[in-house]
Amino acid sequence: MIKKMIVLLVFLGAFFANAQQPGEDKWGAWYMYFGTNKVSERFSIHTEAQVRFYETTNNFNQLLLRTGLNYHINPNAIATAGYAFIDTDHTFGDFVFETNSNEHRIFEQFILKNQVWEFYFEHRYRLEQRFLDFGNGTSTEHRARYRLQVTLPLTDTFYLNFYDELFINLQDDLFGQNRLYAALGINITENSSVQLGYLRNQFANAVYDRFQVAVFYNPDLSGLFKKKS
Numbered sequence: 001m002i003k004k005m006i007v008l009l010v011f012l013g014a015f016f017a018n019a020q021q022p023g024e025d026k027w028g029a030w031y032m033y034f035g036t037n038k039v040s041e042r043f044s045i046h047t048e049a050q051v052r053f054y055e056t057t058n059n060f061n062q063l064l065l066r067t068g069l070n071y072h073i074n075p076n077a078i079a080t081a082g083y084a085f086i087d088t089d090h091t092f093g094d095f096v097f098e099t100n101s102n103e104h105r106i107f108e109q110f111i112l113k114n115q116v117w118e119f120y121f122e123h124r125y126r127l128e129q130r131f132l133d134f135g136n137g138t139s140t141e142h143r144a145r146y147r148l149q150v151t152l153p154l155t156d157t158f159y160l161n162f163y164d165e166l167f168i169n170l171q172d173d174l175f176g177q178n179r180l181y182a183a184l185g186i187n188i189t190e191n192s193s194v195q196l197g198y199l200r201n202q203f204a205n206a207v208y209d210r211f212q213v214a215v216f217y218n219p220d221l222s223g224l225f226k227k228k229s
Contacts, residue, residue, distance in 0.1 A: 035047040125146055177201060
């Protein structure tokens with residue numbers, strides 16, 4: 001347990017050392033729900049909703065709704081195809097001359113998992129086709145993302161979660177953004193948990209600090225689709 005707490009302090013020290021010069025004065029917040037709902041031996045449905053604020057409880061920034069169909073190749077490999085709708089308000093802080101935009105997004109992703117000692121690693125590779133509507137014009141953009149996530153169980157109830165995710169534009173400027181994240185996770189039941197964390201979201205010209213609350217609920221729905229004998 002002592003070794004695990006030392007790991008926590010080292011990771012959090014590195015994360016917050018990088019957050020001393022934010023790109024804006026306000027701490028924002030992301031409130032999120034994620035679900036993986038098993039519907040058969042090989043398939044599950046991904047559900048997700050996020051509400052993001054420029055400040056912790058007001059100044060709306062973004063609504064993100066995402067769903068997808070997961071194919072479980074094996075317990076450590078998952079392929080997904082899905083759709084997301086994103087409503088964004090740019091009219092705060094650095095974006096005072098911007099207006100709202102809507103985005104329809106198609107994505108494909110592949111997840112690989114492995115374990116090294118007590119650490120659980122997850123590699124997520126994602127491609128996105130983004131169809132944006134700015135009101136006075138539209139744009140189609142393409143993007144690649146890679147996320148390395150590390151989870152360290154502390155007890156049966158508590159765990160630590162860290163990730164770094166790089167966004168690569170497939171047109172114009174190559175670098176899109178980088179997200180660095182650290183959180184304390186709490187297992188509520190066998191299929192539900194909560195994470196309280198900090199996100200450092202870095203763009204080419206700005207860095208934003210975000211407090212995050214994430215709820216995970218993964219009920220097994222496969223019994224609903226079985227034929228009654």
